[in-house]
Amino acid sequence: MVYVTRGLVDVLLDLAEDAEPERTNVVLSTTPAGEFDADLDIGAETPVLTHFYLPDAGRAVNAIFGVDLATPAGRGRARFVSHPQGKLEVTKRDDLAGVVLVAIPPWEDRSLAAFDRAGTRLELTILDAEPPQESFT
Incomplete structure (x- = not known):
């Protein structure tokens, strides 16, 4: 079972x-x-x-030194990928993670699914809950 907040789903589908x-x-x-x-x-x-972590953050350092500054250490064991002209499945072109959320048009809840790194579909539950506020101090 994979759990995701409603707010994150909405942002990912908009992206x-x-x-x-x-x-x-x-x-x-x-x-x-x-x-x-x-x-x-x-x-x-x-x-x-x-x-989610913005895909462009730290791109220059990653390209030169191979260091991913966009993802804090210990984070990022899941990915979201979109397939604008593809199928609702994990493909060989996707960057894999423990959990991969895949979306296809028309960019709605019904066109979003969760998979493990082997491509097996997992049950996805969208929660109407706000994550706790984070502090930068």
């Missing part, structure tokens, strides 16, 4: 639509369910996809 006809590929991160203010009715340690 994919805005990028069309190009593909979208962003790193996702999670927040443990127990850190949410609301009771999500799932285990406290259950990861919930809540955030």
Whole structure:
């Protein structure tokens, strides 16, 4: 089972639509369910996809030195990819992660699915919950 917040789904589908006809590929991160203010009715340690990292951040350093500055260490065990002209499945062109969310047009909930790195479809649950506020201090 893969859990994702409604807000993240909406942003990812908007990113994919805005990028069309190009593909979208962003790193996702999670927040443990127990850190949410609301009771999500799932285990406290259950990861919930809540955030993404901008794909262009740190691109110059990554291109020269092979260091990905866009993704904090220990984060990014999931990815979102869009297939504007493709099928709702993981392909050989996709960057793989433990969980891969794939979207196709018409960029709606029904055209979004979760897969493991082998391409096996996973159950996806969208939660109407806001992740906890983060501080930069």
